[in-house]
Structure formats: C-alpha cells, structure tokens
Amino acid sequence: MLYEDKKHPLLPRRRFARRLATHSAVAAALVVLSLALGVWGYMRFEQLAFLDALLNAAMLLGGMGPVEFPRTDGGKLFASFYALYAGFVLLAVVGIVMAPVAHRILHHFHLADEQEERSH
Numbered sequence: 533m534l535y536e537d538k539k540h541p542l543l544p545r546r547r548f549a550r551r552l553a554t555h556s557a558v559a560a561a562l563v564v565l566s567l568a569l570g571v572w573g574y575m576r577f578e579q580l581a582f583l584d585a586l587l588n589a590a591m592l593l594g595g596m597g598p599v600e601f602p603r604t605d606g607g608k609l610f611a612s613f614y615a616l617y618a619g620f621v622l623l624a625v626v627g628i629v630m631a632p633v634a635h636r637i638l639h640h641f642h643l644a645d646e647q648e649e650r651s652h
Contacts, residue, residue, distance in 0.1 A: 578607040592618040
C-alpha cells in the first residue's frame with residue numbers, strides 16, 4: 533500500500549517530508565524526460581538549435597505555448613501531439629506532487645472525525 537490506512541495515525545513530519553520529496557523527485561523526472569522528448573522533437577522535425585528547441589519545449593510543458601510556430605509538416609504534427617502530451621504532463625505533475633498533501637489533509641480530518649465519534 534502506498535499510503536497509510538485510515539486506521540493508522542498520521543505519519544511523523546519527517547516521514548511525510550520524505551514522502552513529499554519522493555513524489556517531487558518522480559514529478560521532476562517526468563518533467564526532465566518530457567523536456568528531453570520535446571527538445572529532441574523540435575531539433576529533429578524543425579531543425580531548431582538546442583536553446584530554441586529547449587525554449588519551445590519548456591514553454592509548452594509550462595502551459596504557455598510555443599515561441600516559434602512550426603514550419604514543416606513533420607514539425608506541425610510533432611508540435612500538435614507534444615502540446616497535448618505536455619498538457620497531460622502538467623496535470624500529472626500537479627497530481628503527483630499534491631497527492632501526499634491531499635492525503636494528509638483528508639487523513640487528518642478523518643482522524644478528527646473518529647476522535648469526535650469516540651467522545652460521544
């Protein structure tokens with residue numbers, strides 16, 4: 533099981549921080565791999581220099597949109613699919629990083645509800 537069950541107490545802060553760091557590392561790895569894919573695609577299909585390809589890929593991954601619009605048919609196809617992929621990656625990264633935080637908040641409220649039920 534990835535997270536503690538509702539019957540278990542909250543994780544200590546140190547272990548929670550470690551969990552958050554692990555999730556952040558996974559999210560960062562996904563961003564780096566996605567950025568590498570975007571740089572490769574822009575260099576391959578649009579013959580952009582490394583820095584220009586990096587800028588375009590980073591802007592798409594950040595949700596801003598491309599700086600240079602593609603000129604070739606291959607570049608247009610790549611940019612279309614990469615833009616859709618980048619949108620999903622943005623959502624996935626937010627979910628990966630926020631999951632432990634949301635779980636901890638919900639777990640805290642569940643424990644508080646159980647304590648309140650016991651006191652009645």
